[in-house]
Amino acid sequence: MNRMGQFRQLARETSFLHWPLGAVVILCEGIRLLVRTPATPHKYSKVGVPTEIALAAVMKWIGAAQDANSDGGISAYFSLYGGFGPSYPETTGYLIPTLINYSLITGDRTFSERARRAVAWLKTLQLDSGAFPEGFARISDGPSVFNTGQIIFGLLSAWEQTEDDEYLQSAIRAGKWLTSVQSDDGAWRQCTYEGQSHVYYTMVAWALAELFKVTEEAEFHEATDRNIKWALTQVKPNGWFEGHNLNNRPNYLHFIAYTLQGMLESAVILECSKAIDEVRVASERLMRKFEITKSLAGAYTLEWKPDAKYMCLTGNAQMAVVWQRLGELTEDLRFSNAALKMNEVLKSKISYKAPRGIKGAIKGSDPVWGRYLSLRYPNWAAKFTADSFLLELRFLERLQRHFPL
């Protein structure tokens, strides 16, 4: 979306009714910053709120974000100046697996029903080409590579749950469109954010890899393989992945983590150990930073120096997911240890007693006025936080089986 589009979006969303709440939140954050104690190793190594309770709070917020609009999609965020925003196809897409996983683990079937409503809405948006549109619902009809990739996750998840072939066919059409617009070197340059290649489109490659797992169609394997090979050419000697191409914006941790997660999961399916190793090197760097400073910056320079004074909580949650997956794959429990601590950070940032819209929500930035998704609580922050909590429960259950009480 260009600047004019963003301004129009902001004007549409602003509602004076929410300003008093926003003012209170900002004031409380300011006071908290003034009296905060320095981060210490012991604070994050102890259990705060039980993970099950924090997870339930986050999922309840996601439910509220879906109920805020009548179309079945999940509201992009709750903003302190305008309340719940419009439904967001991209993130609704990859929220569906989270809803389904939560439903399976807890037995709460309402979340399966929520997933069904979300995917039904997404299906109405698919273009004739097989692609899904960019931006928010109905605001733009232009196709988007990234959004299409993320929605494939939702379609596949829905198909696995319901065995409704329509979802699989929809995912295949989307996948074929993605392969048709991919450049020969493996990057995507058409129908991308600002018409450029982006290394974090490894998330799109991952979607195609998942599609390959289900369909065994060589086309999807080859497209994933080409993108991962291209992404590997972007790795610098210090482990940094070049090519985020966010133009005048900092390299937010959110996008760094997208790159790592997309590459890792693609590499697992394709059995590419070199890619897994590159992800491990970069993730270990961030893990050390977190363990030593007790915090990750909201953005980094290409020398891995902090480039923001705020935290990008989405990025934090995504890194916790990547670390947990690396812990599973490499059996290096230091990653799992860091993820457990990061989950304590995330739990400490959730308001458990707050007005609707904030209760159970995860801020874009901490403090809330930080540059990433300023004054907003995005649904993708909630999604990755929930994913990290779910992975933690799975990890601890596995340890319990190996070393019972």
Place this chain on the structure above:
Amino acid sequence: MRIIVLAANKYSERALATIVALCEAGHTPVGCLCVSTTNAFNLARKAAQYGTGNFLRYAVKRLGLLGNRTSCGTKAENSEFKTRVGGDRAAPSNVQKACQHYDIKLHYANDVNGDGALSFLQEHRPALIVYTGGGILRRRLIELPTLGVINAHSGLLPKYRGMNVTEWALLNGDRTGITVHFIDPGIDTGKILFSRLVPITIEDASIDMLRHRIAGATVAALVDAVEMLASENAELTNQDPADGKQYFVMHEKLLEVAERRFVRMVSAIDV
């Protein structure tokens, strides 16, 4: 050999036991550099680190404000240290009293890397500094003594560097032990003097007990290291950081698992 001991604070059991052990072995230090415990900044940092309630409880206990001294006058919580310090009423009960007893120059510093600390060290020209705590050391302190600064790490290097290494070794089903090494600017990456296994025994009821035994073993190891260096009998081994990993404070949930694994390992020991 001119030796200076670095102590984390006046009540450090490790520092006290090390000073006593060195003196009993005939290697009386010329000085002791101790981080000041009453410095406001450090007190605030400790309170924030452990929580005000825990910090106050610890302070009350350490200062004996509620008459909770042991019958033999020492307040050592780690019985391994208590054994090395001695249980009679005459035994020194903290670093300050030990320095008075053995006529060791004691200097308090807010920051072990600060100018005041450096001046004290330069004045006493140590050949060797024995590290028992006090934080991360900076290069100018590490390079000051002619031989260097030695530390007894509670894990087997190069494999287990960093924090909670006993627990990490147990979690991985690995051996436990100690390593005496020279300190360099890296984290536990300096040249190794020697390693010793401290295996788990059937008497170890918990990881805490094992950790106490390991801590006690570090004192004996430091004395042995000093004797080796004094008699120029030391053989040093370089470390390759790629041969190990740096570990960090273990989350409570993994500590519980390490404890369960430990119990299994103990019960698997043949009696």
